[in-house]
Amino acid sequence: MGLAGATPAAASPVLWEKPGALGAPRVAGLHLQFGSDASREVVVSWHTIASVSRPRVLLGTPAGGLGRTVAAQTTTYRDAKSGTEVQVHHARVRGLRPDTDYVYAAVHEGAQAEFGTIRTAPRGRSAFTFTSFGDQGTPTLGKKNDSGIYVNDNLGSPAAGDTTAGVERIAPLFHLVNGDLCYANLSTDRVRTWSDWFENNSRSARHRPWMPAAGNHENELGNGPIGYGAYQTYFSLPDAGADTELHGLWYAFTAGSVRVISLNNDDVAFQDGGNSYVHGYSGGAQKRWLEAELAASRANPGIDWVVACMHQVVISTADKFNGADLGIREEWVPLFDRYGVDLVVCGHEHHYERSHPIRGQQSNDTRTPIPAATDTQTVDTTKGTVHMVIGGGGTSAPSNQLLFPTPQCRVITKVGPADPATGKRPPVYVLEDAPWSAVRDAEHSYGFAAFEVDPGRPGGTTSIHITFYTVTGPYGDLVPVDRFTLTRPRGNHWRQLASVQGYGASSRPCAKAPPLACEQGHGCAPYVVGRIHVAATVSQRTATSVQRMGVEYHSLAKPFPRVGDMFTLLA
Template identity: 50%
Template sequence: MSEERKQTRISRRNALGVFGAAASGVAAGPMLLGARAAEAEAYPASSAVRSLRNGSGSTPVQGLHLQFGGDPRSQMVVSWITDEEVKNPRVVYGTLNGGFGSTASAVTKSYTDGHSGKTVWAHHALLSKLKSDTDYLYAAQHDGATPDAGTFHTAPSGRAPFTFTSFGDQGSPTVTWKNGANPVDASGRDFEPNATPAAGDIVTGVEKVGPLFHLLNGDLCYANSGPDRVRTWNHYLTNNSRSARFRPWMPCAGNHEIEAGNGVLGFDAFQTYFELPSTETDPELDNLWYAFTVGAVRVIALQNDEIALQEGGDIYNRGYSGGRQLAWLEKELKAARASKDIDWIVVCMHQVMISSATAANGPDLALRAAYGPLFDKYGVDLVVCGHEHDYERSLAVRGVVPGSATLTPNPSQSATDVVESEFGTTHMVLGGGGVSGVTNTSFTMDDFDGHGHHSAYVQTEHVGKFNSVKEQEAAVWIGVRDDMHPYGFAEFAVDPGRHPGDMTRIYVTYYNVITPTGELKVFEQFTLQRRRSDGGNRHH
């Protein structure tokens, strides 16, 4: 990223250094949280935070994380978990110069895991009336516990440059013994099957970039396939807190968030751990789809197990909202594309409409049928997803190849370096978040149609759990694939332009997270561009 596009935000190290002085209005003493989150593995409480303590002996604050409220310019949700009921959960907060001048009470949710019988309590405090484009510090606490703290930066008001990141399919870097396993025996080496160190390395990578927010494209920790679901969620939130306490991590639910015995739809855990800007009034559907705006970018998060043919979770949930989510999606897309304040539409979802990895799941015909016409009609610019454990992106696509039984997305341009987003949607599979079972070595390399196009295997009919009828197609939409590295994430640097009708651009960098060292290396860079919506011709 050029110097012009770097954000002039207070560094994490400086913010933490100021924390002690800011807290002095509540308690004396410096706060020594240590170095930047990317360089720290723990956050020892300082004298300033310890002096906020009220009582003793309570269960600790765990898994501290942030989410945007309904208006990212003025609202932030601070969340944490406990394994016991607590009294008076709350957040004290303020600006870096003003200190802890305000307090917000937290709302508590809980669920009891259907397998283990363990109950988890999650506490969510909505901080409101914040100033846009401003740094804040905060401390989460409840009676008897040492507070845990972080900082965040609110979204800008109006068009402004900012950066966000994205990946899916993470897992947890910590292991969990299988039930009854003896660590002395050979059976004790049978760990949580989806854990890899890359799931920890990638969090450090995100902190090195330092985005305003991060998008999680589903399949967060794979608790549904682990031996101890509650413990896996705890490890996951603890690992990600190294970044998620400093910037919102905004998730969509994937198939591995569907857990048998945890609610009618299996989403009780996901819906308890997160408090997202959902407008859904049905408790069973709350948090499953939502949207928010930062600058001139409208982000729309979907839960697409409802649409997908594939049965990938503990419960086959196809059609669970009766079309409610799809109607909401079209309403959101229509409003976003009609707004002169919105330039970019970004969709975050889990299952995919494009994939050419044979060892992976493959594109889903039902997703193409439901989403494709809407994405075309309202000019969706970018789709970020996961599900396939690799990196692949499409050419810009619009419409389908004539006569295609699999609704093959039709390329609207062949360029991979500069993409004219007004004329097509770019799909990015970002499934290298850290989980095992990678699929980057299984990309098709055939000449399927005699014109140099590789093939893809499209799911066309549901048969059973991870079992579908597939039909081969010429994957004319293939843009770029990474068959060398399984893990990585994307950075999106938004340049809004200066004047009405200017070109606005998103500079995209895909980073490999190299194993076993965890270092970052740039795999590719490209640019999305379109005309601003506040002047000139608009998409129809």
């Protein structure tokens, strides 16, 4: 969906435009998204029900006024339940400067302009803050009952407004929404529910990109070929090269030295949680993209941190709730391990908890994650990936009161046959102990996390200081509940072994080492992972440094059968 480019305004800077005839639809649900280059490109979006003329954005600087016009492209979907056609207007603003403030007004003919601000992402290592929560809902009542009284039918609560106010107290560069945005697929009026969600959050999202991951409650019966037609229309997200019907369901962007990767877990999760069961819908396309994206991120000298944003979870210690999903553990976690993903933020479980850094899995029925360290205050993410469940964005069905007294996890290992009456496939659970559990919050139902990125100094370490806040009222009053720090070597130690190459041109295999092959047994070309026994041709000093870097290694060369062959390693 290409958008029209920018053209200079013919007149002097315009601050606003006079409303036209009564009845023109207003600019509703104003929100931002980063473009493919978050330091230079932002998309400004809003929606209407009726058609409008000349949707556009007026852009400028705080000091210079609005002197540039960017035309918007209109995309539509027709809600299958109500028959209502929704028009969403996306103005792609290109050619911006990194780490710079702008002002803008969104307008179409006959409407009063709505104003917002833009802060582009920094390019290169810089300090900034982002925030995250999932499972928000709306603070409104969207359904009339038989008595004509409005009631809640989309799991919303007043807290869905409180958390937005809390995010604005932090004023982050961007906000990650970890799925289940508004639960429109549960509501009688899906279009109204989406509109209510944007109206609640526009006070924040018009000033900073709200970057979403699609959750199971974004899957709406009849809306689009897979069910995400509404979500895909309301948001214009960075292009991941996917087919048109998959556009926007996974994507990535970079802010400073942080690469954010957004995934749609319905593709791999076993749980039947949407309006339709779409397990495996991409035919492996998302997984292929993810591995290529992770490999490219770890090969990029400007990327220190890799953060995954998704909905369904790898870890949860809530009883009688959704639970963890074996499908995600089988499909995503080995890739997170292989490429050293630092942090995963998710929702789905409506409480807050986090894991120890995990690396590897037990060979049991649930593929239990293995904790690599147990310090809960300072976590070295070169040892493993930290998973955070941040699902208290505002839903009226919190799970913080359902935590197992001693950490355990219910894992969905498969689904049963579809129920003839409902068509739903019931989950089959296996209970596991949870040695990976680090911190859980049983006291607070609602909150979000803030992530302060500290780029550090050359040759040193870089850190992300994380605070989980609970929100105590409608004005965004915040109380810190959990604080900890992620740390890793600056400059991405995954490339430090690039110089440890050419262990010798000899074709003789090391007598003590097995052939280097994928431990999962499926090739992994062009990347090969294996446990390496350092051959005698390597100096003791090099061997020691290699062994200290860890046990999993990845080759940039073609698959090789012997340790003695020439290759380049990434640790």
